[in-house]
Amino acid sequence: MILDAKIPAGNLAEKWERHCFSSKLVNPANKRKYKIIVVGSGLAGASAAATLAELGYNVHCLTIHDSPRRAHSIAAQGGINAAKNYQNDGDSVFRLFYDTIKGGDFRSREANVYRLAQLSNNIIDQCVAQGVPFAREYGGQLANRSFGGAQVSRTFYARGQTGQQLLLGAYSSLSRQVKLGKVTMMPRREMLDLVVEEGRARGIVVRNLISGEIECHGGHAVVLATGGYGNAFYLSTNAMASNVTAAFRAYKRGACFANPCYVQIHPTCIPVHGDYQSKLTLMSESLRNDGRVWVPKKTGDSRPPEQIPESERDYYLEQKYPSFGNLVPRDVASRNAKEQCDQGKGAGETGLAVYLDFTEAIKRDGEATIIRKYGNLFQMYEKITASNPMHTPMMIYPAVHYTMGGLWVDYNLMSNIPGLFVLGEANFSDHGANRLGASALMQGLADGYFVIPSTIGGYLAGCSHDDVDTGTDSFQSTRQEADGSLKKLLGLNGKRTVDDFHKELGKLLWDHCGMARHKDGLEQALARIPEIRGEFWDNAYVSGSGTEFNQTLEKAGRVADFLEFAELMVHDALQRQESCGCHLREESQTKEHEALRDDENYSYVSAWQYQGDAKPLLHKEPLSFENVELTSRSYK
Amino acid sequence: MMSSGTINLTLKVWRQDNSRARGALSTYTLRNISTDMSFLEMLDVLNEQLLLTGEEPVAFDHDCREGICGMCGAVVNGQPHGPERETSLCQLHMRHFKSGDTLVIEPFRARAFKVVKDLVVDRSSFDTIIQAGGYVSVNAGGAPDGNALPISQQNAEQAMDAAACIGCGACVAACPNAAAMLFVSGKVSQLALLPQGHPERKERALNMVKTMDDLGFGNCTNERECEAACPKGISIRHIARLNREFLKAAVTGE
Numbered sequence: 001m002i003l004d005a006k007i008p009a010g011n012l013a014e015k016w017e018r019h020c021f022s023s024k025l026v027n028p029a030n031k032r033k034y035k036i037i038v039v040g041s042g043l044a045g046a047s048a049a050a051t052l053a054e055l056g057y058n059v060h061c062l063t064i065h066d067s068p069r070r071a072h073s074i075a076a077q078g079g080i081n082a083a084k085n086y087q088n089d090g091d092s093v094f095r096l097f098y099d100t101i102k103g104g105d106f107r108s109r110e111a112n113v114y115r116l117a118q119l120s121n122n123i124i125d126q127c128v129a130q131g132v133p134f135a136r137e138y139g140g141q142l143a144n145r146s147f148g149g150a151q152v153s154r155t156f157y158a159r160g161q162t163g164q165q166l167l168l169g170a171y172s173s174l175s176r177q178v179k180l181g182k183v184t185m186m187p188r189r190e191m192l193d194l195v196v197e198e199g200r201a202r203g204i205v206v207r208n209l210i211s212g213e214i215e216c217h218g219g220h221a222v223v224l225a226t227g228g229y230g231n232a233f234y235l236s237t238n239a240m241a242s243n244v245t246a247a248f249r250a251y252k253r254g255a256c257f258a259n260p261c262y263v264q265i266h267p268t269c270i271p272v273h274g275d276y277q278s279k280l281t282l283m284s285e286s287l288r289n290d291g292r293v294w295v296p297k298k299t300g301d302s303r304p305p306e307q308i309p310e311s312e313r314d315y316y317l318e319q320k321y322p323s324f325g326n327l328v329p330r331d332v333a334s335r336n337a338k339e340q341c342d343q344g345k346g347a348g349e350t351g352l353a354v355y356l357d358f359t360e361a362i363k364r365d366g367e368a369t370i371i372r373k374y375g376n377l378f379q380m381y382e383k384i385t386a387s388n389p390m391h392t393p394m395m396i397y398p399a400v401h402y403t404m405g406g407l408w409v410d411y412n413l414m415s416n417i418p419g420l421f422v423l424g425e426a427n428f429s430d431h432g433a434n435r436l437g438a439s440a441l442m443q444g445l446a447d448g449y450f451v452i453p454s455t456i457g458g459y460l461a462g463c464s465h466d467d468v469d470t471g472t473d474s475f476q477s478t479r480q481e482a483d484g485s486l487k488k489l490l491g492l493n494g495k496r497t498v499d500d501f502h503k504e505l506g507k508l509l510w511d512h513c514g515m516a517r518h519k520d521g522l523e524q525a526l527a528r529i530p531e532i533r534g535e536f537w538d539n540a541y542v543s544g545s546g547t548e549f550n551q552t553l554e555k556a557g558r559v560a561d562f563l564e565f566a567e568l569m570v571h572d573a574l575q576r577q578e579s580c581g582c583h584l585r586e587e588s589q590t591k592e593h594e595a596l597r598d599d600e601n602y603s604y605v606s607a608w609q610y611q612g613d614a615k616p617l618l619h620k621e622p623l624s625f626e627n628v629e630l631t632s633r634s635y636k
Numbered sequence: 637m638m639s640s641g642t643i644n645l646t647l648k649v650w651r652q653d654n655s656r657a658r659g660a661l662s663t664y665t666l667r668n669i670s671t672d673m674s675f676l677e678m679l680d681v682l683n684e685q686l687l688l689t690g691e692e693p694v695a696f697d698h699d700c701r702e703g704i705c706g707m708c709g710a711v712v713n714g715q716p717h718g719p720e721r722e723t724s725l726c727q728l729h730m731r732h733f734k735s736g737d738t739l740v741i742e743p744f745r746a747r748a749f750k751v752v753k754d755l756v757v758d759r760s761s762f763d764t765i766i767q768a769g770g771y772v773s774v775n776a777g778g779a780p781d782g783n784a785l786p787i788s789q790q791n792a793e794q795a796m797d798a799a800a801c802i803g804c805g806a807c808v809a810a811c812p813n814a815a816a817m818l819f820v821s822g823k824v825s826q827l828a829l830l831p832q833g834h835p836e837r838k839e840r841a842l843n844m845v846k847t848m849d850d851l852g853f854g855n856c857t858n859e860r861e862c863e864a865a866c867p868k869g870i871s872i873r874h875i876a877r878l879n880r881e882f883l884k885a886a887v888t889g890e
Contacts, residue, residue: 047776054775066697067763069803070705086783122779129779131772131832133795140786156782158796164704165799172771179767187760210752239699274670278677279701380703383720383727384674449776497687499680543692548654549753551695552687 003256003607003621006410007111012627013093016115019411020454024461031056033465036456037204037219038062039191039246041174042071043167043441044424045225047448050173052223053182055453060217061174062189062206064241069171072227072239073444076163077284077377079145079155080127080441082120087144091152093117098628100439103149103329104404104432105581105597106630107259107605109623111411112429116439119446124156126449130169134158145373146289147437149329155438160284160377166441170448189215190554191246192482194222194253194420197474200463201420205475205482209554212547214483216475218468220460221419223452224250225444228403228425230263232562232569233514234506236400237269237282243558244565247407247426251568255415256607256619258428259405260565261573264435264582265515266401267333270384271353275503280399281384283356283377285437288326290361290370291394293317293333295354299344305355305393316340324635331434331582331595332635334398338515339593341397353395362390398515402440404431404581405572408607408621412455413447419459423447428605433581486546489556494539498556501536505529505559505566513566513573518586522574526567533563568608568616575618578602599630642668643735647682649694650742655750655758661740671731675718676701676708678730695754703727703867706802709809710755711742716806716865724804724867744809747852748816759805761851762819768847769840770823772832791829798825800868807862807870813854818862820844821878822870828881838885845882 008019026034034057038049041063049061065071083096097117101108124142128134134156135143144153158165177183188209195203195216203218229244230236251257268283294313301308316336318325328336337354340346347353362370367390371378378389385395406428413421413429424444431439469475508528512521536559544550579588579595580602588596605621645666652659666685669678676698683693699707703724710725712718718728733739741755749757801822808816824841827833833840849855856875863872 051776065699065707066759067803069763070699070707072700072705075700075702075704084782122777124782125779126774126776128782128785129772129774129832131795131827131830133792133799133826133830134782135796136787136789136792138789140788141783158799161704161796161800164802165796168799172766173774173776175763175767176771176773178763185763187763239705240701241699273672276670276673276677276681278674278680281702379722380727383703383723383729386729386731453776495688497684499684541687543687543690549695549756552693 001416001609001619003408003416003619004410005109005621006412007109008411012110012114015111016118023455023458026457026461028056030465032058034058034460035060035219035468036221036223037217038223038225039204040071040225040227040426041068042073042225042227042424043170043444044448045071045223046167046170046174047445048223048225048423048452049183050170050177051449051453052456053177059177059183060186060219061183062186062191062217064188064190064209066187068174068185068187069168071167072242073167073441074164075239076441077160077282078147078286079157079162079438080123080166081147081154081438082124082156082442083117083154084121084124086142087153089152091154095152096120096154099150100430100436101432101628102633103436104434105633106432106599106603106625107580107623108430108432110625110627115451116430116443116446119450120442122450123442123445127166127169130172132158132165132169145286146327148285148288148327148333149436155286157286160286160374163441166445170445191226192249193478194250195475195478196253196417197472200418202468203470203475205479207486210549212545212550214479216470216479218470218475220463220465220468221421221456223421223423224407224426225423225448226426228406229565230400230403232506232566233400233509234502235272235277235280235510237266237280240279243561245558245561248561248565250407250415250417250420252610253417254610255417255420256408256609257405257568258408258605258607259572260569260608261513261576261583262404262433262581263400264330264402264404265334265398267330267337267398268356268396269399270381271348271350271395271397281380282399282401283381283394283396285330287356287374287377288333290373291326291356291358292360293326293354293356295340295345295347305347314345321635328635329434329436334515335584337398348395353397355393356396357393358389402435404428404433404435408605412458413451414455414459421452421456423452433583486553486557489542489553489560490546492537492540492542492556494541496539496541498540498542498552498559501532501540502559502562505532505563508532509566509569513570516584516586517573519574522570525570526574529563529567529570536560536563571616572606572608575606576602597632641671643671643730643733643737645669645733646738648738648740649754651694651754652751654753659751669730671729673730674701674726675728675730676726695756697756698726701726704802706804709744709804709806711744711809713740716744716809717867722867722869724802744805746808746814748814749805749808757805759803762803762805762816764851765816765820765844765847766823769836769843772827773836785831787830795826795829798822798829798870798874801870802868804867806865806867808853810861810865811854812859812861813857815856815862816848816853817856817875817878818866818870818872820848821874824881825874825877828877837881838888841878841881841885
């Protein structure tokens with residue numbers, strides 16, 4: 001199989017416009033004859049569903065949640081990037097493009113990233129028009145803050161709740177289309193499988209989570225916007241329901257899964273504090289604008305932070321990276337925190353934490369300013385830890401946060417299954433091996449508001465608009481298979497809970513397929529995962545029935561998929577024998593312990609094709625760079 | 637930073653199989669609960685315990701566990717989201733309880749919130765209210781430059797105060813009339829404070845209030861329980877603004 005990314009020819013800056021012009025269009029009268037299924041209603045899904053409906057398509061939008069407003073996009077705190085250059089500090093579309101591609105450690109496509117940077121400005125305009133209450137300057141202009149990986153100030157924000165406000169903006173547009181009858185909203189539905197007919201995506205099979213009923217939904221195109229797979233690690237900053245099931249089932253139906261080992265470990269999370277813990281809470285990276293990261297200079301220094309004098313503190317990021325300081329990209333900040341803790345200089349009871357200190361910022365700007373900027377984050381921190389960052393430095397540690405890998409898509413955001421489009425975190429397209437802060441919101445909304453509305457027509461124009469019949473053999477056999485897997489899960493009557501297996505898998509992945517990876521550890525994980533999976537099918541316990549609201553059954557299905565998907569992640573990590581982006585391959589580092597990328601051998605997207613019980617087949621999409629020079633990333 | 641202690645608790649939890657079944661309180665005991673746990677992690681422990689003894693776990697809604705998605709919520713000893721101010725259930729920690737405490741845990745109750753199972757309720761009526769007008773009618777594409785419309789910092793901040801609503805429904809559960817006025821006022825107030833919302837402000841106030849009434853929510857009698865229960869501290873001043881918006885629209889007409 002050859003994966004054709006369908007990158008348009010021509011000059012980088014003109015590719016998107018030329019592509020839109022040369023794509024086939026569906027005339028307005030015909031749009032209403034097509035039905036599009038959108039799975040997921042986060043930033044990407046809600047914005048896509050609303051915009052496609054505005055264009056005249058009939059949209060059926062399904063979400064796992066009770067309301068589209070719950071999607072995990074809502075938890076994004078810090079902000080959204082755009083190349084507006086409102087600060088007159090030298091920003092431009094090209095600079096945002098360059099920062100993003102460099103931040104991704106040169107493992108993403110130039111054309112996709114450039115388009116993202118171009119569309120970033122339209123997103124801000126669109127959100128302002130919707131009434132998103134962005135932070136403003138006294139004169140009424142939009143305010144910006146700085147974020148990791150950039151030396152310009154280009155991040156737009158709404159306090160520490162930017163994701164919430166942008167999602168509610170998309171949700172409001174979606175709600176308007178529901179009222180107008182162009183979107184049929186179906187909450188509490190979990191996608192169990194993709195229906196492929198004659199090589200094209202034609203619909204999905206879902207479980208109604210309230211009644212337990214298995215439903216078939218047919219459409220002329222299927223858009224997956226189902227988020228990332230960070231919960232494979234059990235402990236992550238993801239919401240509890242975030243899962244890989246929809247994407248993984250599409251993979252099992254033939255869609256290639258790209259770069260599954262690219263997982264971002266976010267540097268500023270509240271440290272782990274007990275084995276009952278269900279999730280990790282992120283503290284926005286924007287805190288690094290004003291907070292200074294340090295550890296005690298002495299190993300094993302157990303004094304409380306306020307008793308450690310200035311001269312005995314090691315502000316290691318400022319020392320090592322003088323030009324970016326505390327604002328180095330996420331991967332660099334995470335790796336350095338791990339390095340300090342591995343040397344025994346970590347803070348707190350577990351020694352797995354570093355300090356993030358606001359004392360100097362409070363002295364410089366005053367308490368009121370700091371509270372206005374970060375008040376809600378400080379409050380959240382205090383609720384969880386019973387400690388106030390205004391008086392005592394925060395303790396932070398890296399945690400799994402975002403997954404850059406996802407289903408493979410071409411420039412049109414279509415997977416290798418015609419008619420299956422993938423948006424937002426669920427695809428692999430724009431962030432390479434590491435995502436810069438404030439870029440996830442940008443990508444989700446660019447995909448939904450601006451890319452898919454222009455590219456889906458090119459596919460639909462070549463499709464008949466006859467109604468999709470869900471009574472066909474392919475629908476019915478897919479439905480029966482889904483029903484069969486649920487029955488298999490309900491038959492599990494062992495002695496261990498599903499969560500228990502999930503925790504075991506998560507720890508294995510964190511130890512061997514986390515921030516730092518080594519061939520030996522990865523091979524150990526590869527041997528161990530099938531054993532855990534075997535035990536799951538022998539000894540897990542699932543209560544209740546399939547014909548009711550059953551959260552244990554939901555969880556069991558998701559964990560069963562994580563147990564298979566984890567193996568794919570490890571295969572991918574094993575073949576990539578270079579350090580890049582978020583992950584350090586221990587065999588591949590410089591003398592100063594910085595990550596060593598290998599452009600000669602690994603400048604490609606790895607796209608995996610399902611092969612049943614056999615090892616998945618690796619396809620390589622080579623990455624070529626014509627507009628940027630591949631440099632080794634330096635933030636010194 | 638963390639004071640690790642443990643406590644023992646008696647829980648009385650509302651159990652109800654589905655929306656048609658009758659429900660009742662069941663009693664459970666939990667021992668050695670770490671005070672650093674969140675309330676939902678305590679319920680996780682209960683559910684693991686129930687599963688291992690072959691009992692059905694307690695169904696409860698939850699997702700982000702960071703206090704922003706609005707999915708979680710239950711009434712704890714008569715208070716929606718429990719005893720801490722401006723704290724959603726997932727952000728409530730067990731350090732606020734004492735060993736030996738009995739906790740009565742019930743779903744958010746209102747005519748417009750049907751119980752789905754145990755502590756899970758159907759809040760789709762909130763979506764219906766937003767669909768009635770909680771938006772600015774603007775299509776993607778063609779929006780003017782974001783800075784073309786200056787908005788005073790004060791208005792932007794007040795709009796943000798109103799927009800902070802997470803749609804959890806605690807305001808309804810707290811109100812003796814099961815009114816959704818605080819929820820509705822959040823959206824109406826946000827869009828009344830911003831120029832983008834002005835062209836549709838009359839229809840918005842009238843339609844959202846009418847939909848709220850049609851769905852079976854009660855009316856506001858200034859009890860202020862909603863404000864006290866709101867995990868985001870949304871002020872009833874926004875209800876006053878909603879009333880002004882509604883009255884203006886009703887008097888000056890279409």
